[in-house]
Structure formats: C-alpha cells, structure tokens
Amino acid sequence: MFFGSRDPYRKLKKRIGHHKVLDQQDDLVTYAVDASYTAPPGNHDPNVVIMAETPEDVQEAVRFARTSGMKIVPRGAGTGMSAGSVPIGGGMVICTEKMKLIREVNTTGRWIQCEMGLTTAEVKDAVARHRFLYPPDPSSFKISSIGGNIAENAGGLRCVKYGTTKEYVLGLRYVNAFGELISTGVLAGDEANPLDLTPLLVGSEGLFGIIVEARLAVVPEPKATRTVIAHYPDPQQAIAAIQSILPELLPSVVEFMDDAVIDAIRQHDPYPFPEGTMASLIVETDGPTDNADAEMNRVLEILDQYGALELHTAANAAERERLWQLRRLVSPGLSRIASGKMNEDVVVPLGSQGELLRRVREISERTGIVIPVYGHAGDGNLHLNSMYDKDDMKQERIAHDAIVECFKAVVELGGTISGEHGIGAAKNRYMRIQYDAPELELFLRLKQAFDPDGLFNPYKLFPPDLTVLHEA
Numbered sequence: 001m002f003f004g005s006r007d008p009y010r011k012l013k014k015r016i017g018h019h020k021v022l023d024q025q026d027d028l029v030t031y032a033v034d035a036s037y038t039a040p041p042g043n044h045d046p047n048v049v050i051m052a053e054t055p056e057d058v059q060e061a062v063r064f065a066r067t068s069g070m071k072i073v074p075r076g077a078g079t080g081m082s083a084g085s086v087p088i089g090g091g092m093v094i095c096t097e098k099m100k101l102i103r104e105v106n107t108t109g110r111w112i113q114c115e116m117g118l119t120t121a122e123v124k125d126a127v128a129r130h131r132f133l134y135p136p137d138p139s140s141f142k143i144s145s146i147g148g149n150i151a152e153n154a155g156g157l158r159c160v161k162y163g164t165t166k167e168y169v170l171g172l173r174y175v176n177a178f179g180e181l182i183s184t185g186v187l188a189g190d191e192a193n194p195l196d197l198t199p200l201l202v203g204s205e206g207l208f209g210i211i212v213e214a215r216l217a218v219v220p221e222p223k224a225t226r227t228v229i230a231h232y233p234d235p236q237q238a239i240a241a242i243q244s245i246l247p248e249l250l251p252s253v254v255e256f257m258d259d260a261v262i263d264a265i266r267q268h269d270p271y272p273f274p275e276g277t278m279a280s281l282i283v284e285t286d287g288p289t290d291n292a293d294a295e296m297n298r299v300l301e302i303l304d305q306y307g308a309l310e311l312h313t314a315a316n317a318a319e320r321e322r323l324w325q326l327r328r329l330v331s332p333g334l335s336r337i338a339s340g341k342m343n344e345d346v347v348v349p350l351g352s353q354g355e356l357l358r359r360v361r362e363i364s365e366r367t368g369i370v371i372p373v374y375g376h377a378g379d380g381n382l383h384l385n386s387m388y389d390k391d392d393m394k395q396e397r398i399a400h401d402a403i404v405e406c407f408k409a410v411v412e413l414g415g416t417i418s419g420e421h422g423i424g425a426a427k428n429r430y431m432r433i434q435y436d437a438p439e440l441e442l443f444l445r446l447k448q449a450f451d452p453d454g455l456f457n458p459y460k461l462f463p464p465d466l467t468v469l470h471e472a
C-alpha cells in the first residue's frame with residue numbers, strides 16, 4: 001500500500017503533529033481488542049492509531065486514509081462489548097478519547113454541548129455542578145466515552161424511567177467519509193428541521209462517520225432517591241412483581257438477578273441473602289421527596305404481595321451504596337465461576353420476561369450449560385451469560401449453540417438480540433435470526449448513502465456474506 005516511502009505517515013504527522021500518530025508495534029496492540037475479547041480469530045493489530053485532539057485532526061486523518069486506501073475504525077474508550085472498535089484485519093483507528101472540550105453547559109436550555117472523548121462520568125459531573133442529571137448510566141460510566149455511548153445508544157440502570165442515550169442527543173457533528181464536518185439536529189441551526197439525521201447516527205456503531213461533538217439534553221437532578229432489595233423463592237414471583245409495578249408506577253431502576261447470579265455474588269460478599277433465595281430485585285424510586293417516598297411505599301406493598309421472603313430498604317446513602325455493591329459484583333463474580341462467558345444483552349417485551357426465563361432454564365437444563373440471567377428487567381433488557389470452560393472445545397460449542405437457541409427464543413417472543421451492547425463483529429453472524437433480507441438490504445443502502453466506498457468500520461454489523469457488498 002505504501003511502497004516507496006520510508007515513513008508512510010510522514011505527511012499526516014507533519015499536518016496534525018507527530019505525537020498524535022501511533023505507529024509503533026508496542027503502541028498498536030492495545031487497540032486490537034475491546035472489553036468483549038470476542039473478535040473473530042486473526043491478527044487485528046491496527047496499522048496506525050490517530051489520537052485525535054480536535055475535529056480538524058479527525059478530518060485530516062479521514063482524508064489521509066481515503067487517499068491511502070485504508071479502512072477506518074472509530075474508537076472511544078474501547079469498553080465495547082461487541083468488538084465494534086476492533087480493527088478487523090488492520091487499518092487506521094481514529095480514537096476520540098483525548099477530545100474533552102466542554103463547549104457549554106446551558107442551564108436555561110437544559111443541555112450540555114461537548115466533545116466525544118469525555119467519559120460518561122465526566123459529562124454527569126459537569127452538569128451535576130449545576131444540579132442537573134444526565135440520566136443514561138451504563139455500568140461502565142466511569143470509563144466509557146460519551147462518543148461510544150452515542151455510537152452504541154448505550155442503556156443502563158435508569159432506562160426504565162429515563163430512556164436510553166438516544167432520548168438525550170439533540171444534535172451532533174460528525175466527520176463523514178470525505179473528511180467533511182457535518183452538523184445535524186439543533187447543531188444544524190434549525191430546531192424544527194424535519195430531515196434530522198441525528199437519530200440515524202445514534203446507534204450507528206461507527207459505520208456512518210466519526211462523531212466529534214454533541215448537544216445532550218439534561219434533566220433537573222431528582223431531590224430524593226429510595227432503594228429496596230427484595231428476595232424471592234422463585235424467579236417467576238419476582239418477574240410477576242415487576243409486571244405489577246410497571247403499569248402503575250414509574251420506578252427509576254428495576255434490576256433482576258437470578259439464583260446463579262446470587263451464587264456468584266455469595267462467593268465474594270457476606271451479604272445475608274435469606275435461605276431459599278432464588279431471585280432478587282433492586283428497585284429505586286426518585287423525584288421530589290414526597291413522590292419518591294409515596295412511590296416506594298406502593299412498591300413495597302406490591303413486592304410483598306408477590307411473596308417476597310424479605311424486603312430490605314436502604315435507610316441512607318451508605319446503605320444504598322451497600323446494595324449497589326452487590327449489583328456491581330455480578331460481572332466480576334460471574335467471570336470467576338467459569339473461564340469462558342458469552343455475555344448477551346437481549347431484550348423481550350415486558351410481558352414476555354417470565355416466558356423467556358422459562359425457556360432459558362429449559363435450554364440450560366437440556367444442554368448442561370449454566371446460563372445466569374440478570375439485568376435491567378424494568379425495560380426488558382436481560383443479560384444471558386452462557387458459561388463454559390475455555391479449554392473444553394466441545395463445551396464451548398454447546399455453550400454457543402445454547403446461546404443461539406436463546407436468541408431464537410428472544411426473537412420468537414418479539415424481542416431483539418442486542419438491547420445496548422450493539423452488534424459489531426461479535427453478533428453480526430446472528431443478524432439473520434432477527435432480520436429478513438429486505439430489512440438487511442435497507443440497512444445496507446443506508447450504509448452506502450453515508451459511506452459509499454465502505455471506509456468506516458468494515459466487517460461489522462452486517463452478516464459476513466453481506467459485508468463483501470459494502471466493501472469498496
């Protein structure tokens with residue numbers, strides 16, 4: 001590709017600064033993985049990594065890649081769970097991590113406008129100083145970038161009341177496949193623009209362009225938060241309680257954990273789960289103090305009606321933090337009960353969660369694969385973890401087949417195979433379980449409209465046989 005040049009990146013380095021262009025092997029390997037460690041087999045070291053500091057750096061890098069015939073992989077903090085920022089087969093990684101400008105926090109208009117390298121926590125902190133809340137809260141909020149959140153339409157604990165990232169993106173700026181800076185939504189200057197491209201960019205997984213700036217809506221900080229943990233002898237009772245709460249109340253959090261998850265927590269934490277606990281729920285209410293209290297009182301009545309073994313309400317912030325500690329132990333706890341874990345973030349309609357649990361339990365018993373279930377049950381988003389021994393290839397195959405059966409059950413129940421982690425290179429081979437050929441063709445036409453030469457994020461989202469069609 002670069003015959004006849006001693007340093008193929010010399011011109012780019014001169015334009016944007018040498019320190020922003022990483023081309024030494026020791027630096028590159030870090031960018032060959034994300035937090036999912038699920039990329040297809042092969043070497044995915046990038047050829048070069050651009051640590052962009054300004055939108056102009058991104059524009060220069062895109063133009064350079066285009067003229068050099070290199071593919072481009074946008075990257076935030078690399079906490080993705082679907083290999084979305086892994087440069088499959090190499091190419092140029094453009095990392096927005098260092099772009100941390102906060103352009104404005106506007107308290108009257110209730111928004112923040114910022115660059116994409118800020119962590120979710122930094123965005124939350126910036127508006128909390130003005131008593132506002134930026135509600136989307138992926139569990140990775142301390143480390144994930146806001147750009148990655150937008151590109152994946154990140155969800156989290158509070159989605160049940162506040163919705164996912166897409167609800168908060170009022171407009172954005174992105175660098176397109178020709179290195180041009182394009183504004184959308186309110187940043188395009190016309191708040192009533194009927195042809196707002198913003199919703200197409202949110203959740204586009206880095207396939208349409210590189211987002212460099214966004215205006216994000218915020219809400220007034222709730223005055224009070226109330227928290228309870230409820231333990232049940234049967235997961236179906238816990239699910240029935242959720243289904244009774246949601247039509248009547250608007251809790252800010254409804255988290256579910258089944259018995260396998262509780263067993264994993266028990267190995268790390270002495271919290272006294274009552275004897276016979278087979279599922280637990282953490283429920284929160286928030287808002288003005290009176291409302292948070294009134295809603296919590298009604299939540300407690302309903303949780304009790306459905307046969308809770310015990311209800312434990314947090315009396316203060318320290319006790320609340322203690323309960324959340326249990327939830328945070330889930331992921332590390334599960335990682336210790338088996339060397340391999342396929343962590344899938346499916347969603348089913350709210351009325352179907354009990355049936356999904358039954359089907360997952362049946363698949364688990366028939367295949368012998370442990371499949372712990374937990375997650376943001378209040379908005380239908382459940383994490384199914386297919387556990388296996390990495391040194392046992394036969395078990396790995398069975399664990400994989402079990403998860404495919406789970407996906408089919410999810411789609412039969414009217415759900416989706418990814419609620420928040422995205423498809424990336426980890427789930428693209430399963431897209432046909434959910435989407436028909438005309439739908440996939442429509443996605444492909446959208447991709448071609450944004451990126452006619454297939455520059456951005458190849459080998460992602462589309463099933464492998466369709467991938468060749470969006471290659472240049």
Ligand SMILES: Cc1cc2nc3c(=O)[nH]c(=O)nc-3n(C[C@H](O)[C@H](O)[C@H](O)COP(=O)(O)OP(=O)(O)OC[C@H]3O[C@@H](n4cnc5c(N)ncnc54)[C@H](O)[C@@H]3O)c2cc1C
Pocket residue numbers: 034035073074075076077078079080081083084085096116137138139140143144145146147148149150151152153154155156157205206207209210211212331420421424457
């Ligand atoms: C412990 C843990 C807990 C998690 N919990 C949650 C959770 O509760 N909810 C949830 O939704 N996710 C969760 N995640 C997944 C992950 O943190 C989110 O998907 C997050 O939004 C990714 O952000 P990132 O900056 O790390 O993106 P990356 O991993 O760097 O990239 C993710 C995707 O976004 C694209 N991208 C990144 N930046 C840009 C940009 N500026 N412009 C265009 N495309 C871009 C990449 O190409 C890639 O396709 C969790 C991950 C971990 C490790």
